Amino acid sequence: xxxxxxxxxAILVDLDRLERNVRRAQAYCDAHGIxxxxxxxxxxxxxxxxxxxxxxAVGLTCAKLGEVEIMAAAGLSDLMLxxxxxxxxxxxxxxAVAERCCLTVVFDSAEVADAIAxxxxxxxxxxxxxxxxxxxxxxxxxxxxxxLVDLCRRVAELPGLTFRGLMTYQGWQNGPTDAREAQMxxxxxxxxxxxxxxxxxGLTCEAVSGGTSPGLFFAHLAPAIxxxxxxxxxxxxxxxxxxxxxxxxxxxxxxxxTVISNAVSGQIVVDGGSKTFTSDATPGxxxxxxxxxxxxxxxxxxxxxxxxxxxxAGSPPRRIGExxxxxPNHVCVAMNMQDEIWVHRGDEVVDCWKIAARGKLR
Numbered sequence: 001x002x003x004x005x006x007x008x009x010a011i012l013v014d015l016d017r018l019e020r021n022v023r024r025a026q027a028y029c030d031a032h033g034i035x036x037x038x039x040x041x042x043x044x045x046x047x048x049x050x051x052x053x054x055x056x057a058v059g060l061t062c063a064k065l066g067e068v069e070i071m072a073a074a075g076l077s078d079l080m081l082x083x084x085x086x087x088x089x090x091x092x093x094x095x096a097v098a099e100r101c102c103l104t105v106v107f108d109s110a111e112v113a114d115a116i117a118x119x120x121x122x123x124x125x126x127x128x129x130x131x132x133x134x135x136x137x138x139x140x141x142x143x144x145x146x147x148l149v150d151l152c153r154r155v156a157e158l159p160g161l162t163f164r165g166l167m168t169y170q171g172w173q174n175g176p177t178d179a180r181e182a183q184m185x186x187x188x189x190x191x192x193x194x195x196x197x198x199x200x201x202g203l204t205c206e207a208v209s210g211g212t213s214p215g216l217f218f219a220h221l222a223p224a225i226x227x228x229x230x231x232x233x234x235x236x237x238x239x240x241x242x243x244x245x246x247x248x249x250x251x252x253x254x255x256x257x258t259v260i261s262n263a264v265s266g267q268i269v270v271d272g273g274s275k276t277f278t279s280d281a282t283p284g285x286x287x288x289x290x291x292x293x294x295x296x297x298x299x300x301x302x303x304x305x306x307x308x309x310x311x312x313a314g315s316p317p318r319r320i321g322e323x324x325x326x327x328p329n330h331v332c333v334a335m336n337m338q339d340e341i342w343v344h345r346g347d348e349v350v351d352c353w354k355i356a357a358r359g360k361l362r
Contacts, residue, residue: 001349003342004323008258009272011334011341012325015350017252018234018343019051025216025233026055032220037061037080037209039231042332044357045341046074048234059102061209061229065090066360072101074356080104080130080209082167082229084112084140090362091115095123104128106167106209108142113155120160129155130167130209135190137169144194149201156203165205166194168225173215174243174283180218188222195224214243237331238282238290253341254292254325255334257307259318268309268318272326273302276337280330289326299326 003012029036038052041063049060049071059078062068068079077100084107085094094116097103105127107113113129120127131152134141142148156163170187173180187210195205210225213232219225232239235253236246255276261269277288277299288307291297296312311318318324328334335341336358343351 002347003256003344003349004347006256006342006349008256008323009270009276009338010256011338012254012256013235013341013343014252014254015343015345017250018048021234021236021250021252022048022051022055025230026052026057028217029219029228030056034219034225035207035227037078037227037229038234039063039082039229040067040071040357042231042335043234044070044335044355044360045353046071046076046356047351047353049074049076052234058227061231062357064360064362065093065097066362067357068101068103069093069097070357070360072097076101078102080106080229082106082209084108085116086112091119094127095119095125098123098125098127102128104130104164104207106130106132108132108134108140108151110151110154113151113158113161117155117158117160126160126162128164129161130165130207131155131163132167132169133191133194135168135170135187135194137171139169139171141168144190144197148194149197149203152198152203153201163203165207165209165226166191166198167209170210170212170215170222173212173218173245177244180215180244181221184215184218184221188224191222191224213240214245216245232331235331235335237334238285238327238329239280241327242282242284248290248327251327253331253335254327255289256323256325259320259322259324262318262320266311268297268311270299270307270309270324271305272307273305275304276334277302277307277326277328278330278333278337280328280333282329285329289328292325292327294324297324 132141211228240246257270301308
């Protein structure tokens, strides 16, 4: 089967580029002694998770409990849930999946710690724990100081939980290379100061999890962070190119669309809208993705199933039925919109992988 025979809109993944991205990231982490635990929320696909483990990743990071269940069912055995779990139903699911894999959970409150510990004790299934610390993003996490030390001590003393260390998030990574290097060094200093506070309290961290794909290749500048959980690097997207972390040639995923209308002067409509691309923007770029065949085209507006595309000054006319390929602004969300990805080498489709964890929001 050829790539142009796949019905659109469809996600196409260039296997050569994907494998190159996985090898490059793992080689970097190996060279710098960083444990790599990539985030599977980008690909949501067991086949790619297995590829990452085979290359040398110590395990995978998941965003929601449903993703953990999918990956554990696929035989992936060392998983981190980087999200607080709350509610009786979720706790039953948590302890059930912890019987099938080595599971670590992340949280930032005594309420969640106590609830997970009680569920783990009742089930007879110990669960690893990381406490989230806020080192500047102000998303989740306890600020450095006595409250963080108290929570870590509490977790270390709770039967049912095994205190493993800390998690933080470097989502601010952007700007010129020298600025990003300075940001990462400063982050390393902040984390090192937190570790000193915990050490003074008699607490040892086996793992400190951090990372975000735009800052992946600066991770060695923050040696206090021992595990990296970048995710977008497997495919890359327009946001990654905008941040300076990837080139267009590093983008392994495209969304194939078809021109369905050219009746309005200066415009075409393609068969992918907000249900295909999502509405995420990219700083410094107009529209919702980059057309590979003609970067002057601008996907400037979307309905659910219609992609309004403005022709550029140098754009040739586009025919009804013509196929185009778009690198989306944000690949993680676009992956959550479809059921499968078509994997190819050159023009030859070599496999079709189910996006098994798409829609797993609970």
